[in-house]
Amino acid sequence: MRWFRFLQRKSDLAAEIESHLNMAIAERVARGQSPEDARKSAIHEFGNVPMVADATRDQWGWLRLELLIQDLRYALRQLRKEPGFTLTVVITLALGIGANTAIFTLVQGILLRSLPVNDPSRLYRIGDKNDCCYYNNYQNDNGDFDLFSYDLYLHLKQAAPEFEQLAAVEAGGNGFSVRHGAEPARPMRSEYVSGNYFSTLGVGPYAGRLFNENDDTPGAAPTLVLSYKTWQSDFAADPAIIGSTVYVELHPFVVAGIAPPGFFGDRVISNPPDFWMPLASEPVLEGANSALKGVDELWLYPIGRVRPGVNIAALQTKLSVILRQWLATRPAYSDRGGTALIPRQHVILAPAGGGIQRLQQQTGAGLRLMMILSTVVLLIACANIANLLLARCTARRSDIAVRMALGASRRRVIRQILTESVLLSLIGGIAGLAIAYAGSHMMLTLAFPAAKNMPVQALPSPAVLAFAFLVSLFTGVVFGTAPAWLSSHAQPADVLRGVNRSTGDRSSIPQRALIVLQVALSMVLLAGALLANAQAAYDLTRSLANRLFGQRGPEFQELVGRTIRSVTSGILGVALIQTALAALGFLLVGLPGASLWIVIFLFGAILQAGGLVFIPAVIYVFAVASTTRAVIFLIWCVIVGTLDNFLKPMLLGRGVAVPMAIIFVGVLGGFISMGIVGLFIGAVVLSVAYKLFLVWLKGAAAELPA
């Protein structure tokens, strides 16, 4: 509305100015001037029409907004004009933000979350292993006992008043077909739990009621509790479901209530239950196979809430004693030499409040690595964007100079570029949001393939998103604006005259530094990705080697590994050291196109001919720079060029049972035929061939006398 009024006033002002001019012209014509002259002199007298209009509009207090809109329009036009640049920046940003948000979302969902239960610090599980699902003997060689029978659970419950409440939950789960009304039957996951399960955890119902002890008595009317997610997805969140009857494998169960959202059981597993049933209903469904009635059948995890101030270590000892006493009374465990194993049986109390812990342990290390990697990705993205913006600003220096020369204020110029950077970051951020959502969803699907009920939310956390977004916004603003600020301080006339033009096509020092940073970060990323899969890769090569070389497989795998290591540390290591030193020399002496020289030198060094690259460089420096500088540069080149002769014997061929010459020839041949990868392939092929040859020789020699 206000905007509409502004537009109206704007056209009003234009009309006012026009009427002013018309009156001035009319009066001049009346005084006898020709219409053309009258028009000219009237306009001359009036002055700069747009400027007057601007100054007048300024009085309305709308100018700021108008300038912003101008900036935005101009920025959009600029971005559209360079779709390649825009797309690159947006994709880079989107990947950086998206990957980070996805990973951090998982980190938050898995590592930083605890179960939605009441006062989780007092919850303990008797047992710390994940044995599953039905046992009727000892579970672990060291006597760690973590699965319990119903009888044993009741025994513990009665003998350990340190627990305010002690509940039991089935270690495994079951798949049942569930039918409601006329709808087709649906497969669902379920878990049997003791009647005090929910009250022990301190979880209240979302709707209806949860179990009580009455539900868990033999002969009680069968009831079940639905998970919130299942209620939402399979029963269309229909409140009428509470109290109605569903059929589990044709047995009628009354839906007692709905568990609260976010409750997926006492532990986070990849396929959490869709509903819970009291232990007492187990015989109903399992009939003759019922585990509940098997006194020695171990299939439950006891979870208890200890009273405040209970000594956990003492309770653990006490429970272990009770366990051993119980075992001694059961023939199934004491017969056939079982008695000898009883003394070492014990239980360990594990905090169950962070019930998500198991998942955390399983995925924690991987997630943390992913987190570091994705942070590196974000850094690379930022470096990349900074670099692009710097390059663009250099290209636009003359553009800025023209605008300054036409009278644009420095603030206006910088604000324009700032608007552009922020706009870019915003677009990237929105794309990043999409990637973040898709990414975390995809990773969750990969992590919990069987889950119908995802125990972790895929919604990116706003805090994480905001963080990643702010980092990239900051990059955009700093690297977009700083160069603009610098170029706005240059004398427009100088820039236009081309004083700096010669430097225009050479990348600036910050730009070069950014490229180095990017390459370094990418290497970290690559190494990290390889490390994350190191064990898998190792196993793969081992089985491959076994296939290829039979019994000698491990030996050859070792050989390949050693050869690669030797090439890396020897050839590449020496080449990199030399290149770094040479690069220092090139940069200090101010060789034009230093980055190109450095790349050429690196290749030369790998080919053992780095010194050759020095020759034209030294000649150039002697021709251009002062003699002293040139001589110092020459000495530096000689030192760097001969360095490999000392370094190589120290690093190459160490720990490899193959002569260095063989590796060396392999490296050279491989590089010539295949490039960088050939360095390794050539060396490996030659050393393996050499080893095979030796084996063949020895084998032949061994066969001869026989």
Next chain:
Amino acid sequence: MTAKNKYQNRIELLQGTLDMLILKTLQWGEQHGYGISQAIRVNSGEVLQVETGSLYPALHRLERQGWVNAEWKKSESNQRAKFYKITKLGKAQLASDYERWGKMVATIEGIMTAK
């Protein structure tokens, strides 16, 4: 050459006096922007030429302060023009402006004639 002389003959308006001159001009009756600039020029004996770059911002400023009202009307030459009219508030403002002006002139006069 003539343009230059003409310019030198003009007097730079003191800051804040333009508002007072506009309000004074409008006291004789409603007027449009062109008319106001003509009136000030004629009444100053061709000495004061109000720049449009100052006049229109000033008019819009006065309108925003509520010292003048604006209305589109036909002018005497049958042209559509935006006419400004002084308000009650504007009249009070003019009086206080004029009083301040008088004091300032007297003060400056006092300094200039001091012995």
